[in-house]
Amino acid sequence: MTTVITKMITRICLPLVVLFSISLLLAGHNNPGGGFIGGVMFASIIALSYVVYGLETIKSSFSPDWGKWFGFGLVLAAFTAFAALPFGHNFFRSAVEFLHIPLIGEIELVSAALFDTGVYFVVIGSLLSIFQMVGEDK
DSSP states (O other): OOOHHHHHHHHHHHHHHHHHHHHHHHHTTTSSOOHHHHHHHHHHHHHHHHHHHOHHHHHHHOOOOHHHHHHHHHHHHHHHHHTTGGGTOOTTOOOEEEEEETTTEEEEEETHHHHHHHHHHHHHHHHHHHHHHHHHTO
């Protein structure tokens, strides 16, 4: 049985932790962070909501197939790893491009960010699939 305080803190922390996990994902190729730790942060707040509200309550309003998230992330990470081969470059070669946008400035586009995004979805999908299976007693 959870308390009203626990439910309120979880409700407040959920969007903040999701935004923080996305921030870690986006900062990963230049600063500490990345797809793995961002995915762990996202999975942890969803797991906390499973514990606080109960698995059935969460599944009634929000029930994605976490295995599909895992599969999408794995395909994206593999595509990024193999994408340089047709162009005569090495496996896992990272490409960097700078894009100048008026009024915003210069934006760095890095292919390693796509790999990090794939890892992000793999971690979320695998951890939350495990949490859901343990919670359902499968």
